[in-house]
Amino acid sequence: MYKETLIKAAKAGAHELEHFFNGKFTISHKEGINNLVTQADFASEKAILDVIKSAFPNDGIVSEESPEVKAHNDYKWIIDPIDGTINFAHGIPICCVSIGLQYKDDMLMGAVYNPLMNEFYFAEKGKGAFLNDKPIHVSNCEKVINSCLVTGFPYTYIHQPNGPLQVFERLITKGIPVRRLGSAATDLCWVAAGRFDGFYEHKLNAWDTAAGFLLVEEAGGKVTNMQGGKYSPFEFGLVASNGKIQEELIRYVQDKVEE
DSSP states (O other): OHHHHHHHHHHHHHHHHHHHTTSOOOEEEOSSTTOEEEHHHHHHHHHHHHHHHHHOTTSEEEETTSOOBOOSSSEEEEEEEEEOHHHHHTTOSOOEEEEEEEETTEEEEEEEEETTTTEEEEEETTSOEEETTEEOOOOOOOOGGGOOEEEOOOSSOOOOTTOHHHHHHHHHTTTOOEEOOSOHHHHHHHHHTTSOSEEEESOOOHHHHHHHHHHHHHTTOEEEOTTSSBOOTTSSOEEEEOSSSHHHHHHHHTTOOOO
16 A cells, blocks of 8 residues: 555656646745745645545655654655756756655655656665666676766855865766766666766755665665765765775765775
8 A cells, every 4th residue: 555655646746747847837945045946846745745645644744845744653754746846947857756655764665756757766675676667776887986976066065074076076086977967866766777876965855865765775786874874864965876886985975085
């Protein structure tokens, strides 16, 4: 029942994303620079929540555009109605619905759906990762120097030591390709699918990563926090990879690469 509800909710949200894409919709601004929310975000969220609440009214909900709903049990839905809102608002089709289902401290299932590219990613703990019902696996790249990476930057730059620009510079000056798509959920899915070998980002929210990090793990990869420890969606930064380059990529992120 949970799997069916997750898939139904993701498709309901994606229907709204597709309906509004390249059409007319209102845009408003949340706190911070370039922190947009659109009419489509709210429509997608409503469609998702309607599905989930009708099936599991006692479950907790963490969703980007609404106050948290406290659970009466150990289940929690973590929802991004549109991940990549800036892309969406500019007609760039790298955007998606992302929904993760957590039980206690474990992520049980995750779905990421980009209807504009006809890509539906799904993972269930212990049962593998899939793209449009076909199994996916991470890449076999063994060294960061041979990898293709992806990252993201916060719109409000955090002036911290060894921040996003410093790590980016460290990698690209070695000749390592690093892309920036503007959708963390997509970044994680593309690591899971073997398109990217690794992904790192300094500042993310639970709804950005809850589904995607399970997809990477179920596709055979590894996800940690930026120090290499156990990852939780409720901390800001992560490093994800095919597993083979994980420790080396963390050294690049931590500025501990031996010259």
